[in-house]
Amino acid sequence: MISYTTQMDAAKKGIVTTAMQVVAAKEKMAVERLRELVAEGKVVIPANKNHPSLDPEGVGAGLRTKINVNLGVSKDCCNLDLELEKAKRAIELKAEAIMDLSCYGKTQAFRRKLIDFSPAMIGTVPMYDAIGMLDKDLKDITADEFFQVVERHAADGVDFMTVHCGINRATAAKVKNNKRLTNIVSRGGSILFAWMELNHCENPFYEQYDRLLDICQAYDVTISLGDACRPGSIHDSTDAAQIEELVVLGELTKLAWEKNVQVMIEGPGHMAIHEIAGNMMLEKRLCHGAPFYVLGPIVTDVAPGYDHITSAIGGAIAAANGADFLCYVTPAEHLRLPDLDDMKEGIIAARIAAHAADIAKGIPGARDWDNAMSTARADVNFPRMIELAMDPEKAKRYRETSAPESEDTCTMCGEMCPMRNMKKILNGEELRLK
Known part of the structure:
Protein backbone atom coordinates (compact mmCIF):
# COMPACT_ATOMS: atom_id res chain seq x y z
CA MET A 1 0.00 0.00 0.00
CA ILE A 2 1.36 3.42 -1.00
CA SER A 3 1.75 5.82 1.93
CA TYR A 4 1.15 9.56 1.75
CA THR A 5 1.66 12.59 3.97
CA THR A 6 -1.02 15.07 2.86
CA GLN A 7 -4.10 15.20 0.65
CA MET A 8 -1.95 16.81 -2.04
CA ASP A 9 0.72 14.13 -1.73
CA ALA A 10 -1.93 11.42 -2.09
CA ALA A 11 -3.46 13.17 -5.09
CA LYS A 12 -0.09 13.45 -6.85
CA LYS A 13 0.46 9.72 -6.27
CA GLY A 14 -2.91 8.86 -7.81
CA ILE A 15 -4.46 7.92 -4.46
CA VAL A 16 -8.12 8.77 -3.83
CA THR A 17 -8.52 9.41 -0.10
CA THR A 18 -11.67 9.02 1.95
CA ALA A 19 -11.84 12.82 2.24
CA MET A 20 -11.74 13.13 -1.55
CA GLN A 21 -14.59 10.64 -1.89
CA VAL A 22 -16.71 12.60 0.60
CA VAL A 23 -16.04 15.93 -1.11
CA ALA A 24 -16.62 14.55 -4.62
CA ALA A 25 -20.03 13.21 -3.56
CA LYS A 26 -21.02 16.55 -2.01
CA GLU A 27 -19.93 18.48 -5.07
CA LYS A 28 -21.41 16.09 -7.67
CA MET A 29 -17.94 15.89 -9.23
CA ALA A 30 -16.13 12.83 -10.56
CA VAL A 31 -13.69 11.81 -7.85
CA GLU A 32 -10.85 11.41 -10.36
CA ARG A 33 -11.36 15.00 -11.53
CA LEU A 34 -11.31 16.19 -7.91
CA ARG A 35 -8.08 14.28 -7.30
CA GLU A 36 -6.48 16.01 -10.30
CA LEU A 37 -7.50 19.44 -8.99
CA VAL A 38 -6.06 18.67 -5.53
CA ALA A 39 -2.82 17.49 -7.16
CA GLU A 40 -2.63 20.74 -9.14
CA GLY A 41 -3.27 22.87 -6.04
CA LYS A 42 -6.46 24.34 -7.49
CA VAL A 43 -8.56 22.64 -4.79
CA VAL A 44 -7.70 22.15 -1.13
CA ILE A 45 -9.29 19.79 1.37
CA GLY A 362 -22.57 27.46 -13.21
CA ILE A 363 -21.90 25.16 -10.27
CA PRO A 364 -23.84 21.91 -10.88
CA GLY A 365 -27.18 21.94 -9.08
CA ALA A 366 -26.90 25.57 -7.90
CA ARG A 367 -30.02 26.68 -9.79
CA ASP A 368 -32.09 23.70 -8.65
CA TRP A 369 -32.82 25.33 -5.28
CA ASP A 370 -34.00 28.55 -6.96
CA ASN A 371 -36.13 26.63 -9.45
CA ALA A 372 -37.80 24.73 -6.61
CA MET A 373 -38.56 28.02 -4.84
CA SER A 374 -39.97 29.54 -8.03
CA THR A 375 -42.20 26.49 -8.50
CA ALA A 376 -43.51 26.89 -4.95
CA ARG A 377 -44.23 30.57 -5.62
CA ALA A 378 -46.07 29.78 -8.86
CA ASP A 379 -48.14 27.25 -6.90
CA VAL A 380 -48.75 29.83 -4.14
CA ASN A 381 -47.49 27.17 -1.72
CA PHE A 382 -46.37 29.18 1.29
CA PRO A 383 -45.40 26.19 3.51
CA ARG A 384 -43.11 24.94 0.74
CA MET A 385 -41.62 28.43 0.24
CA ILE A 386 -40.82 28.63 3.94
CA GLU A 387 -39.30 25.17 3.89
CA LEU A 388 -37.02 26.12 0.99
CA ALA A 389 -35.99 29.51 2.40
CA MET A 390 -32.34 30.05 3.31
CA ASP A 391 -33.60 31.16 6.73
CA PRO A 392 -36.90 29.27 7.26
CA GLU A 393 -37.22 30.58 10.80
CA LYS A 394 -37.34 34.21 9.67
CA ALA A 395 -39.58 33.49 6.68
CA LYS A 396 -42.07 31.68 8.92
CA ARG A 397 -42.06 34.53 11.45
CA TYR A 398 -42.76 37.14 8.78
CA ARG A 399 -45.60 35.06 7.37
CA GLU A 400 -47.20 34.52 10.78
CA THR A 401 -46.95 38.11 11.99
CA SER A 402 -49.07 39.51 9.13
CA ALA A 403 -51.89 37.11 8.33
CA PRO A 404 -53.80 37.63 5.04
CA GLU A 405 -57.56 37.24 4.61
CA SER A 406 -56.98 34.41 2.15
CA GLU A 407 -54.34 31.74 2.79
CA ASP A 408 -53.25 31.69 -0.86
CA THR A 409 -52.11 35.32 -0.74
CA CYS A 410 -49.97 37.55 1.42
CA THR A 411 -50.72 40.98 2.88
CA MET A 412 -48.71 42.74 0.19
CA CYS A 413 -51.01 41.98 -2.77
CA GLY A 414 -54.00 40.21 -1.26
CA GLU A 415 -56.50 39.15 -3.97
CA MET A 416 -54.39 40.98 -6.57
CA CYS A 417 -51.57 38.43 -6.13
CA PRO A 418 -50.32 37.70 -9.67
CA MET A 419 -49.16 34.20 -8.75
CA ARG A 420 -52.56 33.27 -7.34
CA ASN A 421 -54.52 34.82 -10.20
CA MET A 422 -52.36 33.39 -13.00
CA LYS A 423 -52.67 29.96 -11.43
CA LYS A 424 -56.45 30.25 -11.29
CA ILE A 425 -56.82 31.59 -14.85
CA LEU A 426 -54.46 29.01 -16.37
CA ASN A 427 -56.29 26.23 -14.50
CA GLY A 428 -59.60 27.43 -15.89
CA GLU A 429 -60.89 28.52 -12.48
CA GLU A 430 -63.27 31.38 -11.90
CA LEU A 431 -61.57 34.62 -10.80
CA ARG A 432 -63.38 37.50 -9.08
CA LEU A 433 -61.56 40.63 -7.96
CA LYS A 434 -63.40 43.18 -5.88
Missing part, protein backbone atom coordinates in the same frame (compact mmCIF):
# COMPACT_ATOMS: atom_id res chain seq x y z
CA PRO A 46 -8.29 21.14 4.80
CA ALA A 47 -8.24 18.01 6.96
CA ASN A 48 -5.80 17.82 9.86
CA LYS A 49 -4.93 14.25 10.82
CA ASN A 50 -5.87 15.13 14.42
CA HIS A 51 -9.43 16.31 13.65
CA PRO A 52 -11.44 13.05 13.73
CA SER A 53 -14.87 14.74 13.91
CA LEU A 54 -14.31 16.58 10.61
CA ASP A 55 -16.82 16.29 7.78
CA PRO A 56 -14.45 17.23 4.92
CA GLU A 57 -15.12 20.08 2.51
CA GLY A 58 -13.27 21.16 -0.59
CA VAL A 59 -12.38 24.74 -1.47
CA GLY A 60 -11.43 25.78 -4.98
CA ALA A 61 -12.05 25.51 -8.70
CA GLY A 62 -15.39 24.06 -9.80
CA LEU A 63 -16.71 23.67 -6.24
CA ARG A 64 -19.44 25.46 -4.31
CA THR A 65 -18.30 28.71 -2.72
CA LYS A 66 -17.69 28.05 0.98
CA ILE A 67 -18.08 30.43 3.91
CA ASN A 68 -16.13 30.91 7.12
CA VAL A 69 -17.32 32.23 10.48
CA ASN A 70 -14.95 34.05 12.84
CA LEU A 71 -15.34 33.80 16.60
CA GLY A 72 -13.23 33.74 19.75
CA VAL A 73 -12.59 35.67 22.96
CA SER A 74 -10.86 38.98 23.52
CA LYS A 75 -9.70 40.70 26.70
CA ASP A 76 -12.89 42.78 26.84
CA CYS A 77 -15.25 39.89 25.96
CA CYS A 78 -13.99 36.66 27.47
CA ASN A 79 -17.04 34.39 27.59
CA LEU A 80 -15.91 30.99 26.30
CA ASP A 81 -19.36 29.44 26.75
CA LEU A 82 -20.88 32.07 24.46
CA GLU A 83 -18.21 31.45 21.82
CA LEU A 84 -18.94 27.71 21.94
CA GLU A 85 -22.64 28.47 21.57
CA LYS A 86 -21.79 30.60 18.53
CA ALA A 87 -19.81 27.72 17.04
CA LYS A 88 -22.70 25.29 17.47
CA ARG A 89 -25.12 27.81 15.94
CA ALA A 90 -22.76 28.44 13.02
CA ILE A 91 -22.72 24.71 12.26
CA GLU A 92 -26.53 24.60 12.41
CA LEU A 93 -26.58 27.51 9.93
CA LYS A 94 -24.39 25.48 7.54
CA ALA A 95 -21.09 27.35 7.77
CA GLU A 96 -18.37 25.12 6.34
CA ALA A 97 -15.55 26.62 8.40
CA ILE A 98 -14.97 28.27 11.75
CA MET A 99 -11.92 30.34 12.64
CA ASP A 100 -11.01 30.66 16.30
CA LEU A 101 -9.50 34.15 16.51
CA SER A 102 -9.14 34.16 20.30
CA CYS A 103 -6.50 36.66 21.33
CA TYR A 104 -6.59 36.63 25.12
CA GLY A 105 -5.46 34.22 27.79
CA LYS A 106 -4.70 30.52 27.58
CA THR A 107 -6.94 29.45 24.72
CA GLN A 108 -5.80 25.88 24.07
CA ALA A 109 -8.62 24.24 26.06
CA PHE A 110 -11.24 26.19 24.07
CA ARG A 111 -9.52 25.36 20.78
CA ARG A 112 -9.37 21.65 21.57
CA LYS A 113 -13.03 21.57 22.64
CA LEU A 114 -13.99 23.28 19.38
CA ILE A 115 -12.01 20.76 17.32
CA ASP A 116 -13.39 17.80 19.27
CA PHE A 117 -17.04 18.47 18.44
CA SER A 118 -16.92 20.43 15.17
CA PRO A 119 -17.63 18.72 11.84
CA ALA A 120 -16.74 22.07 10.21
CA MET A 121 -13.12 22.72 9.35
CA ILE A 122 -11.31 24.79 11.97
CA GLY A 123 -8.86 27.58 11.27
CA THR A 124 -6.72 29.77 13.51
CA VAL A 125 -4.18 32.58 13.35
CA PRO A 126 -1.35 31.44 15.65
CA MET A 127 0.02 34.98 15.92
CA TYR A 128 -3.11 36.00 17.85
CA ASP A 129 -2.39 33.33 20.42
CA ALA A 130 1.35 33.92 20.74
CA ILE A 131 1.36 36.77 23.23
CA GLY A 132 -1.18 35.16 25.56
CA MET A 133 0.27 31.68 25.29
CA LEU A 134 3.89 32.78 25.78
CA ASP A 135 3.06 35.51 28.33
CA LYS A 136 5.83 37.78 27.05
CA ASP A 137 6.16 41.23 25.54
CA LEU A 138 6.10 41.14 21.75
CA LYS A 139 9.69 42.36 21.39
CA ASP A 140 10.97 39.53 23.60
CA ILE A 141 9.33 36.67 21.68
CA THR A 142 11.86 34.66 19.69
CA ALA A 143 11.44 33.12 16.25
CA ASP A 144 11.64 29.67 17.84
CA GLU A 145 8.76 30.55 20.17
CA PHE A 146 6.60 31.68 17.24
CA PHE A 147 7.11 28.27 15.64
CA GLN A 148 6.29 26.53 18.92
CA VAL A 149 2.88 28.21 18.86
CA VAL A 150 2.30 27.14 15.25
CA GLU A 151 3.18 23.54 16.07
CA ARG A 152 0.89 23.58 19.11
CA HIS A 153 -2.05 24.63 16.94
CA ALA A 154 -1.21 22.00 14.33
CA ALA A 155 -0.93 19.24 16.93
CA ASP A 156 -4.27 20.29 18.44
CA GLY A 157 -5.97 19.48 15.12
CA VAL A 158 -6.39 22.82 13.32
CA ASP A 159 -7.24 22.24 9.64
CA PHE A 160 -5.97 25.52 8.24
CA MET A 161 -3.82 28.30 9.66
CA THR A 162 -3.43 31.88 8.55
CA VAL A 163 0.24 32.81 8.61
CA HIS A 164 1.41 36.16 7.27
CA CYS A 165 4.52 35.00 5.44
CA GLY A 166 4.40 37.64 2.69
CA ILE A 167 5.02 40.68 4.91
CA ASN A 168 8.81 40.57 4.57
CA ARG A 169 11.19 43.51 4.94
CA ALA A 170 10.72 44.53 1.29
CA THR A 171 6.92 44.49 1.56
CA ALA A 172 7.11 46.41 4.84
CA ALA A 173 9.17 49.08 3.08
CA LYS A 174 6.37 49.48 0.52
CA VAL A 175 3.94 50.19 3.36
CA LYS A 176 6.26 52.82 4.85
CA ASN A 177 7.08 54.47 1.54
CA ASN A 178 3.55 54.54 0.08
CA LYS A 179 1.27 56.42 2.45
CA ARG A 180 -2.03 54.70 3.19
CA LEU A 181 -5.09 56.07 4.92
CA THR A 182 -5.40 52.99 7.11
CA ASN A 183 -1.84 51.57 7.24
CA ILE A 184 -1.91 47.82 8.06
CA VAL A 185 -5.31 46.64 9.32
CA SER A 186 -4.49 42.93 9.53
CA ARG A 187 -4.12 42.07 13.21
CA GLY A 188 -1.60 39.30 12.62
CA GLY A 189 0.18 41.30 9.94
CA SER A 190 0.51 44.36 12.16
CA ILE A 191 1.94 42.24 14.99
CA LEU A 192 4.60 40.81 12.68
CA PHE A 193 5.34 44.25 11.22
CA ALA A 194 5.84 45.60 14.73
CA TRP A 195 8.04 42.63 15.71
CA MET A 196 10.26 43.17 12.68
CA GLU A 197 10.57 46.90 13.40
CA LEU A 198 11.28 46.36 17.10
CA ASN A 199 13.92 43.70 16.49
CA HIS A 200 15.28 44.89 13.12
CA CYS A 201 14.81 41.34 11.82
CA GLU A 202 13.23 39.61 8.86
CA ASN A 203 9.81 37.97 9.25
CA PRO A 204 10.68 34.51 10.66
CA PHE A 205 7.82 32.87 8.74
CA TYR A 206 9.31 34.18 5.49
CA GLU A 207 12.94 33.62 6.42
CA GLN A 208 12.33 30.09 7.77
CA TYR A 209 9.46 29.19 5.48
CA ASP A 210 10.65 25.58 5.07
CA ARG A 211 10.32 25.12 8.81
CA LEU A 212 6.68 26.24 8.63
CA LEU A 213 6.02 23.91 5.70
CA ASP A 214 7.50 20.96 7.61
CA ILE A 215 4.97 21.51 10.41
CA CYS A 216 2.08 21.81 7.95
CA GLN A 217 3.16 18.69 6.11
CA ALA A 218 3.47 16.64 9.31
CA TYR A 219 -0.17 17.26 10.29
CA ASP A 220 -1.64 18.02 6.84
CA VAL A 221 -2.49 21.58 7.78
CA THR A 222 -3.54 23.76 4.87
CA ILE A 223 -1.58 27.00 4.97
CA SER A 224 -3.71 30.08 4.38
CA LEU A 225 -1.17 32.66 3.24
CA GLY A 226 -2.40 35.77 5.02
CA ASP A 227 -2.61 39.18 3.37
CA ALA A 228 -1.02 41.46 5.93
CA CYS A 229 -1.32 44.32 3.42
CA ARG A 230 -4.96 43.86 2.56
CA PRO A 231 -6.62 47.25 2.14
CA GLY A 232 -8.50 48.55 5.17
CA SER A 233 -10.19 51.27 3.12
CA ILE A 234 -11.26 51.60 -0.48
CA HIS A 235 -8.59 54.34 -0.79
CA ASP A 236 -5.82 51.80 -0.17
CA SER A 237 -6.95 48.99 -2.48
CA THR A 238 -4.73 47.66 -5.27
CA ASP A 239 -1.78 49.73 -4.07
CA ALA A 240 1.93 48.90 -4.21
CA ALA A 241 2.03 47.13 -0.83
CA GLN A 242 -0.95 44.89 -1.62
CA ILE A 243 0.46 43.87 -5.01
CA GLU A 244 4.01 43.44 -3.73
CA GLU A 245 2.75 41.03 -1.08
CA LEU A 246 0.61 39.14 -3.61
CA VAL A 247 3.68 38.53 -5.80
CA VAL A 248 5.53 37.14 -2.77
CA LEU A 249 2.57 34.90 -1.89
CA GLY A 250 2.63 33.47 -5.41
CA GLU A 251 6.28 32.53 -4.99
CA LEU A 252 5.57 30.97 -1.58
CA THR A 253 2.69 28.98 -3.06
CA LYS A 254 5.01 27.12 -5.45
CA LEU A 255 7.45 26.35 -2.64
CA ALA A 256 4.61 24.89 -0.54
CA TRP A 257 3.41 22.70 -3.41
CA GLU A 258 6.92 21.29 -3.78
CA LYS A 259 6.49 19.94 -0.24
CA ASN A 260 2.90 18.78 -0.92
CA VAL A 261 1.46 21.38 1.45
CA GLN A 262 -2.00 22.63 0.49
CA VAL A 263 -2.32 26.40 0.07
CA MET A 264 -5.05 29.05 0.08
CA ILE A 265 -4.39 32.74 -0.59
CA GLU A 266 -6.12 35.43 1.45
CA GLY A 267 -7.30 38.64 -0.16
CA PRO A 268 -9.03 41.97 0.39
CA GLY A 269 -10.40 43.63 2.40
CA HIS A 270 -12.02 46.94 1.45
CA MET A 271 -12.33 47.56 -2.28
CA ALA A 272 -14.48 49.59 -4.65
CA ILE A 273 -16.81 47.46 -6.78
CA HIS A 274 -15.11 48.17 -10.10
CA GLU A 275 -11.75 46.85 -8.84
CA ILE A 276 -12.98 43.48 -7.58
CA ALA A 277 -13.04 41.44 -10.81
CA GLY A 278 -9.55 42.62 -11.76
CA ASN A 279 -8.19 41.70 -8.34
CA MET A 280 -9.64 38.19 -8.58
CA MET A 281 -8.00 37.68 -11.98
CA LEU A 282 -4.69 39.04 -10.68
CA GLU A 283 -4.67 36.70 -7.69
CA LYS A 284 -5.43 33.64 -9.76
CA ARG A 285 -2.71 34.61 -12.23
CA LEU A 286 0.02 35.52 -9.74
CA CYS A 287 -0.78 32.63 -7.37
CA HIS A 288 -1.07 29.96 -10.06
CA GLY A 289 -4.76 29.15 -9.58
CA ALA A 290 -4.56 28.51 -5.83
CA PRO A 291 -7.92 28.88 -4.02
CA PHE A 292 -8.70 32.46 -3.01
CA TYR A 293 -10.16 33.36 0.39
CA VAL A 294 -11.58 36.89 0.73
CA LEU A 295 -12.81 39.03 3.61
CA GLY A 296 -15.77 40.73 1.96
CA PRO A 297 -14.61 42.67 0.03
CA ILE A 298 -16.35 45.57 1.75
CA VAL A 299 -17.35 47.91 -1.08
CA THR A 300 -17.84 51.16 0.87
CA ASP A 301 -16.42 52.43 4.13
CA VAL A 302 -19.42 54.41 5.35
CA ALA A 303 -21.86 51.73 6.59
CA PRO A 304 -20.82 50.55 10.07
CA GLY A 305 -23.69 48.52 11.45
CA TYR A 306 -24.48 47.25 7.95
CA ASP A 307 -21.16 45.78 6.84
CA HIS A 308 -22.74 42.35 6.44
CA ILE A 309 -24.49 43.98 3.46
CA THR A 310 -21.45 45.83 2.08
CA SER A 311 -19.45 42.60 2.28
CA ALA A 312 -22.20 40.46 0.71
CA ILE A 313 -22.23 42.78 -2.28
CA GLY A 314 -18.46 42.49 -2.63
CA GLY A 315 -18.42 38.79 -1.84
CA ALA A 316 -20.94 37.94 -4.54
CA ILE A 317 -18.93 39.86 -7.14
CA ALA A 318 -15.64 38.37 -5.94
CA ALA A 319 -16.89 34.78 -5.94
CA ALA A 320 -18.58 35.17 -9.32
CA ASN A 321 -15.16 36.24 -10.63
CA GLY A 322 -13.12 33.43 -9.09
CA ALA A 323 -12.96 33.72 -5.28
CA ASP A 324 -13.56 30.33 -3.67
CA PHE A 325 -14.05 31.04 0.03
CA LEU A 326 -15.85 33.95 1.72
CA CYS A 327 -15.10 35.07 5.26
CA TYR A 328 -18.33 36.36 6.71
CA VAL A 329 -18.66 39.90 8.01
CA THR A 330 -21.26 40.81 10.64
CA PRO A 331 -23.18 44.04 11.38
CA ALA A 332 -20.79 44.48 14.32
CA GLU A 333 -17.69 44.75 12.09
CA HIS A 334 -15.50 47.73 13.09
CA LEU A 335 -17.67 48.29 16.20
CA ARG A 336 -17.57 45.38 18.68
CA LEU A 337 -17.31 41.62 19.10
CA PRO A 338 -20.43 40.17 17.41
CA ASP A 339 -23.18 38.53 19.44
CA LEU A 340 -25.33 35.57 18.35
CA ASP A 341 -27.76 37.71 16.38
CA ASP A 342 -24.92 39.52 14.61
CA MET A 343 -23.37 36.19 13.75
CA LYS A 344 -26.57 34.88 12.19
CA GLU A 345 -27.00 38.02 10.10
CA GLY A 346 -23.43 37.68 8.88
CA ILE A 347 -23.78 34.00 8.02
CA ILE A 348 -26.99 34.47 6.05
CA ALA A 349 -25.52 37.44 4.15
CA ALA A 350 -22.41 35.43 3.26
CA ARG A 351 -24.46 32.40 2.22
CA ILE A 352 -26.59 34.58 -0.05
CA ALA A 353 -23.43 35.96 -1.67
CA ALA A 354 -21.91 32.49 -2.07
CA HIS A 355 -25.07 31.01 -3.58
CA ALA A 356 -25.57 33.93 -5.96
CA ALA A 357 -21.98 33.47 -7.15
CA ASP A 358 -22.43 29.72 -7.60
CA ILE A 359 -25.33 30.41 -9.95
CA ALA A 360 -23.12 32.78 -11.94
CA LYS A 361 -20.27 30.22 -12.01
